[in-house]
Every structure is written in C-alpha cells, then in structure tokens.
Amino acid sequence: MKRFLAMVIILIGVASLVLGIIFIVQSGSAKQEIADSLAPVTISEVDGKYDAVTAKQKAAMQAEEPKIQAGQAAPSASYNYLSAQRALLGLAKSNIGVASFLLMSGIVEIVLGIGLVLAGLMLSMKQTA
Numbered sequence: 001m002k003r004f005l006a007m008v009i010i011l012i013g014v015a016s017l018v019l020g021i022i023f024i025v026q027s028g029s030a031k032q033e034i035a036d037s038l039a040p041v042t043i044s045e046v047d048g049k050y051d052a053v054t055a056k057q058k059a060a061m062q063a064e065e066p067k068i069q070a071g072q073a074a075p076s077a078s079y080n081y082l083s084a085q086r087a088l089l090g091l092a093k094s095n096i097g098v099a100s101f102l103l104m105s106g107i108v109e110i111v112l113g114i115g116l117v118l119a120g121l122m123l124s125m126k127q128t129a
C-alpha cells in the first residue's frame with residue numbers, strides 16, 4: 001500500500017513539474033505578446049506613463065465633468081483621448097501583472113513538484129529498507 005501511495009505522490013509531483021514548466025513558458029510568451037502590443041512603449045515604462053496620463057486625465061475631468069454632467073457640453077477630444085489612454089494603459093498593467101503571476105505560479109509549481117517527487121522517493125525507499 002505504501003508503494004502505491006509513493007507512486008501516486010511521485011506522479012502528482014511529475015504532473016506539477018510539467019505544469020510549472022508550461023506556466024513559465026506561457027508567461028514568457030505572454031510578456032512578449034504584451035511587449036509587441038505596446039510597441040513604442042516598453043514594459044518598464046508602462047507604470048510611469050499610466051501615472052502621467054492619470055494625472056492629466058483627472059485634471060481634465062475636474063475641468064470638464066461638471067459641464068458634461070449638467071448637459072452643457074460634450075467631452076472634448078483630448079478628454080476622450082486621455083480617458084481611453086488611461087484605460088488601455090491600465091489594461092496593459094493588468095496583463096503585465098497576470099504574466100508575472102503566471103511566472104511565479106510556475107516557479108511554485110516546480111518547487112512543489114520537486115518536493116512531491118522527493119517525498120515519494122523517500123516514502124518508497126522507507127518501504128524497501
């Protein structure tokens with residue numbers, strides 16, 4: 001029975017290792033896809049650009065929003081542009097975070113898989129000894 005349990009633990013560990021490798025590979029391709037989509041902007045510049053656009057958009061919102069809410073004026077083109085740019089940079093930040101999380105999950109899966117394989121091997125060796 002212990003030998004069967006050891007084999008199950010080893011199989012789960014190997015599956016965890018495989019998933020970890022897949023996660024790491026997918027995180028690399030996801031970051032590359034994000035970088036390609038942001039072409040003129042680099043991934044490292046996204047936070048700074050988002051903060052700058054947010055400040056400009058909030059200033060424009062404070063100036064224009066009362067008139068828009070009262071129905072006295074339509075949003076200006078620059079207000080719409082800043083709002084769209086802020087939303088898109090926010091989505092880029094979110095995607096970068098997901099890709100980083102995927103990388104971290106892959107690393108955790110690999111460490112967990114190694115631990116399970118070693119635990120299974122140790123349980124198997126205890127059985128034979």
